[in-house]
Amino acid sequence: MKTRAAIAHKAGAPLSIETVDLEGPRAGEVLVEIMATGVCHTDAFTLSGDDPEGLFPAILGHEGAGIVREVGAGVTNVKPGDHVIPLYTPECRECEYCLHPKTNLCQKIRGTQGQGLMPDGSSRFSLDGEPIFHYMGCSTFSNYTVMPEIALAKIREDAPFDKVCYIGCGVTTGVGAVVFDAKVEPGSNVVVFGLGGIGLNVIQAARMVGANKIVGIDINENKKALAEQFGMTDFINPTKVDNVVEAIVDLTKGGADYSFECIGNVKTMRQALECAHKGWGESVIIGVAGAGQEISTRPFQLVTGRVWRGSAFGGARGRTDVPKIVDWYMDGKLNIDDLITHTMGLDEINSAFDLMHEGKSIRSVIEY
Ligand code: NAD
Ligand code: DAO
Numbered sequence: 001m002k003t004r005a006a007i008a009h010k011a012g013a014p015l016s017i018e019t020v021d022l023e024g025p026r027a028g029e030v031l032v033e034i035m036a037t038g039v040c041h042t043d044a045f046t047l048s049g050d051d052p053e054g055l056f057p058a059i060l061g062h063e064g065a066g067i068v069r070e071v072g073a074g075v076t077n078v079k080p081g082d083h084v085i086p087l088y089t090p091e092c093r094e095c096e097y098c099l100h101p102k103t104n105l106c107q108k109i110r111g112t113q114g115q116g117l118m119p120d121g122s123s124r125f126s127l128d129g130e131p132i133f134h135y136m137g138c139s140t141f142s143n144y145t146v147m148p149e150i151a152l153a154k155i156r157e158d159a160p161f162d163k164v165c166y167i168g169c170g171v172t173t174g175v176g177a178v179v180f181d182a183k184v185e186p187g188s189n190v191v192v193f194g195l196g197g198i199g200l201n202v203i204q205a206a207r208m209v210g211a212n213k214i215v216g217i218d219i220n221e222n223k224k225a226l227a228e229q230f231g232m233t234d235f236i237n238p239t240k241v242d243n244v245v246e247a248i249v250d251l252t253k254g255g256a257d258y259s260f261e262c263i264g265n266v267k268t269m270r271q272a273l274e275c276a277h278k279g280w281g282e283s284v285i286i287g288v289a290g291a292g293q294e295i296s297t298r299p300f301q302l303v304t305g306r307v308w309r310g311s312a313f314g315g316a317r318g319r320t321d322v323p324k325i326v327d328w329y330m331d332g333k334l335n336i337d338d339l340i341t342h343t344m345g346l347d348e349i350n351s352a353f354d355l356m357h358e359g360k361s362i363r364s365v366i367e368y
């Protein structure tokens with residue numbers, strides 16, 4: 001079939017909206033009509049050329065929602081008409097990782113997904129007979145895409161695509177880090193570095209689980225009002241205090257029970273670790289630092305009880321947990337609507353990247 005898609009022909013160039021060829025689903029695969037997709041920093045990172053694993057030409061996008069239109073041989077988990085969210089972290093429920101209680105990093109199709117290919121080692125997308133790479137196993141910047149069935153979360157049919165697409169990455173990453181990975185307890189003092197599309201979801205999840213102080217840290221004062229609306233109780237602009245770690249320790253009377261780094265900066269990762277409470281404070285790295293960067297601290301910070309850990313896709317097991325997060329949104333426990341600051345058609349997708357780089361959007365959503 002033919003489908004409209006935004007193609008990343010090469011690093012650093014704008015996406016090109018074209019009609020591409022899409023082969024139908026093979027065994028274990030599913031054709032999905034993408035109804036809406038968010039535009040995330042990771043798409044921009046890959047498009048910029050800074051992603052050492054970036055492949056071109058590719059169809060980017062990994063934060064979508066859509067409808068199953070056709071299934072390949074042997075598919076049992078979804079059927080045509082089902083509403084789904086594509087998962088860049090799949091859940092096969094049978095690999096060593098899926099069977100381990102401490103991780104969500106299913107490895108069943110990791111090798112081929114990282115090579116921009118379907119699990120059988122080939123691409124379903126092509127243009128003028130030349131293959132185009134898939135991206136993060138999703139390629140939601142195409143109106144139709146082909147996904148492995150283990151990488152689709154079936155969701156309720158009354159959930160609006162233009163909102164729940166954000167659960168495909170940003171919402172789950174922030175909310176899941178609090179709920180599934182850190183398992184923040186009621187009454188905890190939580191510190192959030194970076195009040196963007198991820199940090200605001202950490203904040204609203206901290207409020208949802210009953211955190212006490214929720215301290216936001218950002219160099220951009222304009223982030224304060226929205227963060228307060230989402231549950232932030234205190235704000236610190238690091239450029240306006242002598243020492244941000246000391247300011248946090250003073251404010252929380254000893255340090256954070258949990259801190260979350262949602263920037264991707266190795267300096268703020270160190271601050272997030274060092275503002276954690278002596279004896280028990282846990283610091284969770286969510287931000288993705290540039291290629292080759294390294295974190296550091298004095299080992300005595302860990303000897304004296306602080307814990308440093310990371311979180312990918314919020315620790316969520318996608319097929320199991322994403323439908324729950326959709327329910328939390330539909331039940332009014334999570335606010336997604338106010339984080340979607342811009343919506344546009346596929347033809348305007350390059351302006352979504354501009355808005356992101358200018359710091360003017362929290363999330364832009366493309367509606368097909
Ligand atoms: P964003 O740009 O919307 O937000 C970042 C915020 O950090 C901004 O508000 C900015 O003003 C602030 N900031 C920048 N430098 C700062 C500094 N030195 N001190 C304090 N504040 C500072 O980004 P986002 O969409 O929220 O993404 C955050 C990070 O999460 C990115 O690195 C992204 O790649 C990563 N991410 C991780 C996962 C995962 O599974 N671990 C998933 C998605 C995104
Ligand atoms: O299993 O080795 C692996 C890869 C897991 C990928 C997890 C993604 C982490 C965050 C990247 C940003 C996503 C938008």
Ligand code: ZN
Nearest residue numbers: 040042169170
């Ligand atoms: Zn993302």
Ligand code: ZN
Nearest residue numbers: 092095098106
């Ligand atoms: Zn698995």
